[in-house]
Amino acid sequence: MPQIGSFTLLLALALAAYSFIAGVFALYRKNDRLIETARRAGIACWAAVTVAAIALVMATFGNDFSVAYIMHHSNRDLPTAYKFAALWSGQEGSLLLWAWLLSTYGLFMRLRYKVDPQLTAYASAIVAAVQVFFLLLINFAAHPFGLVKGTIPPDGNGLNPLLQYPEMVIHPPMLYLGYVGVTAPFAFALGALMMKYPGEKWIHITRRWTMVAWLFLTCGIFLGAHWAYEVLGWGGYWGWDPVENASLLPWLTMTAFLHSVMMQEKRGMLKMWNMWLIFTTFLLAIFGTFLTRSGVVSSVHAFAQSGIGTWFVWFIAICFATCVYVFVRNRETLRSEHRLDSLVSRESSFLFNNLVLLVSCFAVLWGTLFPVLSEWVTGSKVTVGPPFFNRVNVPIGLFLVLLTGVGPLLAWRQTSLDSLRRNFLVPTVLAVVAAIVLIVSGMRPWQDSSHFYSLMAIALSVFVVGTIAGEFWRGGRVIARQQHVSVLNGMVQITRRNTRRYGGYLVHMGVVLVIIGFAGLPFNQDKEQEMGFGDKMQIGHYTLVCQSYTQDDKPNYGSEWAVLDVYKIGKKIDTMYPERRFYKASEQTATIVANRSRLNEDLYLVYTGRNPDTGKPIIKAHVNPLVAWIWIGVHLVLVGTIIAMLPSTRPAKYAVSVKERDAAEAVKQGAVGVSGD
Amino acid sequence: MVIQAGKVSNTLKVETQNSKLRLAQLALVAVMAMSFMGADTDARFSKLGHQLMCMCGCNQILLECNHVGCAYSDRMRNELAAGLERGDSDSLVLQSFIQKYGNTVLAAPTNSGFNIVAWIMPFAVFLAASALAVWLVRMWKSRPVAQPITAPQLPADQLDALRRRAREETEF
Numbered sequence: 001m002p003q004i005g006s007f008t009l010l011l012a013l014a015l016a017a018y019s020f021i022a023g024v025f026a027l028y029r030k031n032d033r034l035i036e037t038a039r040r041a042g043i044a045c046w047a048a049v050t051v052a053a054i055a056l057v058m059a060t061f062g063n064d065f066s067v068a069y070i071m072h073h074s075n076r077d078l079p080t081a082y083k084f085a086a087l088w089s090g091q092e093g094s095l096l097l098w099a100w101l102l103s104t105y106g107l108f109m110r111l112r113y114k115v116d117p118q119l120t121a122y123a124s125a126i127v128a129a130v131q132v133f134f135l136l137l138i139n140f141a142a143h144p145f146g147l148v149k150g151t152i153p154p155d156g157n158g159l160n161p162l163l164q165y166p167e168m169v170i171h172p173p174m175l176y177l178g179y180v181g182v183t184a185p186f187a188f189a190l191g192a193l194m195m196k197y198p199g200e201k202w203i204h205i206t207r208r209w210t211m212v213a214w215l216f217l218t219c220g221i222f223l224g225a226h227w228a229y230e231v232l233g234w235g236g237y238w239g240w241d242p243v244e245n246a247s248l249l250p251w252l253t254m255t256a257f258l259h260s261v262m263m264q265e266k267r268g269m270l271k272m273w274n275m276w277l278i279f280t281t282f283l284l285a286i287f288g289t290f291l292t293r294s295g296v297v298s299s300v301h302a303f304a305q306s307g308i309g310t311w312f313v314w315f316i317a318i319c320f321a322t323c324v325y326v327f328v329r330n331r332e333t334l335r336s337e338h339r340l341d342s343l344v345s346r347e348s349s350f351l352f353n354n355l356v357l358l359v360s361c362f363a364v365l366w367g368t369l370f371p372v373l374s375e376w377v378t379g380s381k382v383t384v385g386p387p388f389f390n391r392v393n394v395p396i397g398l399f400l401v402l403l404t405g406v407g408p409l410l411a412w413r414q415t416s417l418d419s420l421r422r423n424f425l426v427p428t429v430l431a432v433v434a435a436i437v438l439i440v441s442g443m444r445p446w447q448d449s450s451h452f453y454s455l456m457a458i459a460l461s462v463f464v465v466g467t468i469a470g471e472f473w474r475g476g477r478v479i480a481r482q483q484h485v486s487v488l489n490g491m492v493q494i495t496r497r498n499t500r501r502y503g504g505y506l507v508h509m510g511v512v513l514v515i516i517g518f519a520g521l522p523f524n525q526d527k528e529q530e531m532g533f534g535d536k537m538q539i540g541h542y543t544l545v546c547q548s549y550t551q552d553d554k555p556n557y558g559s560e561w562a563v564l565d566v567y568k569i570g571k572k573i574d575t576m577y578p579e580r581r582f583y584k585a586s587e588q589t590a591t592i593v594a595n596r597s598r599l600n601e602d603l604y605l606v607y608t609g610r611n612p613d614t615g616k617p618i619i620k621a622h623v624n625p626l627v628a629w630i631w632i633g634v635h636l637v638l639v640g641t642i643i644a645m646l647p648s649t650r651p652a653k654y655a656v657s658v659k660e661r662d663a664a665e666a667v668k669q670g671a672v673g674v675s676g677d
Numbered sequence: 678m679v680i681q682a683g684k685v686s687n688t689l690k691v692e693t694q695n696s697k698l699r700l701a702q703l704a705l706v707a708v709m710a711m712s713f714m715g716a717d718t719d720a721r722f723s724k725l726g727h728q729l730m731c732m733c734g735c736n737q738i739l740l741e742c743n744h745v746g747c748a749y750s751d752r753m754r755n756e757l758a759a760g761l762e763r764g765d766s767d768s769l770v771l772q773s774f775i776q777k778y779g780n781t782v783l784a785a786p787t788n789s790g791f792n793i794v795a796w797i798m799p800f801a802v803f804l805a806a807s808a809l810a811v812w813l814v815r816m817w818k819s820r821p822v823a824q825p826i827t828a829p830q831l832p833a834d835q836l837d838a839l840r841r842r843a844r845e846e847t848e849f
Contacts, residue, residue, distance in 0.1 A: 232743075234741045235741065239736070241736060269817070351810050352810060355803075355806045359799065362799065366798055367799075374786070374791060374792070374795075378790070380780055381780065382786045382795075383730050383780075383781045383783060383784055383786075384785060384786060385730060385736075385738065385784035385785060386738060387727070387728060387784050387785040388795065392799045396799075606743060608743055
């Protein structure tokens with residue numbers, strides 16, 4: 001297997017290099033036959049990388065510990081599902097996964113070349129160039145099929161125990177699909193700029209590819225958050241670690257692009273801005289990979305330090321220089337076509353939305369790199385942790401939530417005062433009522449800044465929910481009147497007719513639910529206690545009673561756990577089993593959290609260890625309010641994104657009276673707020 | 678006299694009751710003060726513990742480090758509790774941690790020296806970006822309105838055919 005893997009990786013490099021060089025030459029000489037061979041070489045490259053990836057997986061299943069990578073990241077007793085996960089648990093394997101995903105994106109792009117042969121030829125050459133970089137890296141700097149020197153050990157070191165969790169089998173591939181997926185819109189955008197693409201078709205193609213990448217990256221980020229919450233056992237889901245931040249950076253710029261691209265589609269504005277948003281997103285995705293793998297910043301998630309950081313620095317520099325050169329040369333094709341008519345318009349709301357997202361992106365990048373900068377300037381390193389990021393990003397995030405509510409209800413070009421009043425009165429009243437209810441319930445925003453932010457987050461979320469619900473209601477009612485169906489049916493129909501707009505609203509609704517989940521953070525409680533037989537612990541409304549504690553031994557790990565009865569107001573409501581495992585091969589421990597999740601709060605128990613003197617388990621209990629809403633919100637975001645990617649159905653034609661037609665026109669002009677997205 | 682004695686005895690009784698009441702009030706105030714002080718110490722422990730990092734290399738906030746057998750977090754928590762028991766001020770407690778573990782023990786940069794740049798920069802960028810946005814809006818508003826081009830009128834069926842073709846060619 002190692003020989004097959006090594007050979008196919010070299011073959012893949014040769015094919016990718018051919019695809020790139022022949023592609024560029026063919027475009028320069030306008031030779032269609034050569035373009036076709038470059039395209040086919042790109043497809044063959046996918047086949048070669050696929051064989052290499054399969055070879056590594058098969059070597060893992062075959063316990064071939066002569067391969068250093070498998071010796072370090074697998075062992076004989078590792079369960080089957082986690083043997084797959086071994087592919088991306090180390091530096092070399094994860095780079096191979098990256099290369100395979102990139103070649104798969106390239107495959108889809110090249111198979112669909114008839115959509116626009118010329119643009120796809122440019123994009124194909126650019127993807128091939130990126131592929132060449134990663135294959136060079138795999139072949140010469142981080143080879144996954146490197147052999148063990150000296151005696152081959154009988155068993156491997158095993159997979160990191162923190163990765164032996166079902167979500168870890170899908171979290172990294174999702175995240176990589178997002179990171180790598182950014183290459184496709186980058187290739188189309190850069191290709192369109194190179195060929196001075198006439199018209200706006202390229203922006204539709206780019207937008208769709210961006211949505212795919214955004215969907216995967218969102219999924220990957222929140223799977224990671226959920227994994228951190230369920231596995232790491234510290235009671236939180238986001239620690240502002242440099243590697244977590246690295247995934248957030250391209251997500252923020254992609255989100256900005258998905259909004260500002262509408263300005264280009266509808267009004268022919270922000271063309272240069274959009275081009276640079278795509279360039280920046282790609283550069284940040286590569287930069288994030290560099291951060292994770294170079295050891296520049298310290299992180300618990302980072303791969304082992306290696307010399308591949310220099311490769312990434314050069315690659316980023318070359319990509320940036322290429323972007324600047326092509327932009328300067330062809331920027332005339334990106335002139336705006338229209339003027340802005342009013343500050344109170346959809347256009348300006350997009351402008352501010354982009355501004356806030358980009359400032360947030362800068363703040364995260366700045367905080368992540370400040371320790372390096374500080375060390376360079378003062379010679380002394382500092383820590384930039386959660387207190388910094390929360391203080392800087394929470395106000396920015398709240399402003400963004402406000403824009404989420406306001407933006408979609410503003411009309412293109414100009415919004416009348418009457419329309420503003422009509423659309424915002426009810427949501428504003430609802431938000432004020434929500435704030436009053438929260439204060440009456442015991443929130444004290446004037447005493448504690450975290451209470452203030454929490455209250456603002458919930459009130460603004462209510463405002464956004466009000467505006468979105470109003471949009472669905474008004475749209476559904478118009479359809480219901482026209483077709484004599486229920487309003488709910490009307491809402492479904494209007495969503496199907498304009499999937500992009502109403503899918504977008506569902507995404508916004510999901511984001512709001514996530515924000516509501518975050519708003520519970522200041523009210524978290526935790527308590528740690530040693531718990532022998534019959535011992536009790538009181539936390540929040542809950543009383544925990546230890547029924548027993550025991551241990552077990554399995555081939556892959558040994559474990560010990562406690563059995564805790566949970567009482568609420570004197571009534572037994574559950575039994576929970578927090579556990580700790582000791583993985584034999586890697587000689588590392590991992591906690592298996594017991595989490596009782598409800599809509600109002602999570603009861604989250606961690607078996608932190610045993611008191612060596614008494615032998616009794618030490619249990620840490622957390623009560624985390626509203627966390628479940630984060631995961632519900634994420635599901636809604638994903639559903640909304642998928643709906644937004646589906647094509648809209650065309651409305652059925654039917655006869656309407658003059659009165660109904662006028663009413664529908666009025667709705668189009670203002671009552672529903674805006675014309676369709 | 679009896680009446681007077683009765684009055685004295687009543688007065689004494691009232692005074693005894695008052696002093697008992699005062700004692701009870703004093704005890705209540707003392708208990709409340711003690712409990713509030715305890716609550717205050719707990720709150721300070723939590724506040725300061727969230728401003729410090731665990732130095733074991735886990736990159737976690739001190740009070741959130743949950744490593745089994747972590748060589749640092751328990752010791753650091755005890756040091757924090759001892760500092761609060763001694764009655765040290767917040768800044769003194771943080772200073773003693775910096776002296777012992779270095780600047781990286783603080784979870785966020787301080788507001789002094791070069792570190793202040795960390796705090797100022799995001800807001801400076803926000804202001805600069807807002808100024809840029811306002812300038813852009815003004816520039817766009819002042820841009821001359823494009824005049825519509827007078828195109829020859831096409832028959833409706835030809836126009837429909839052209840529209841259909843444009844739609845088909847731009848679908849992906």
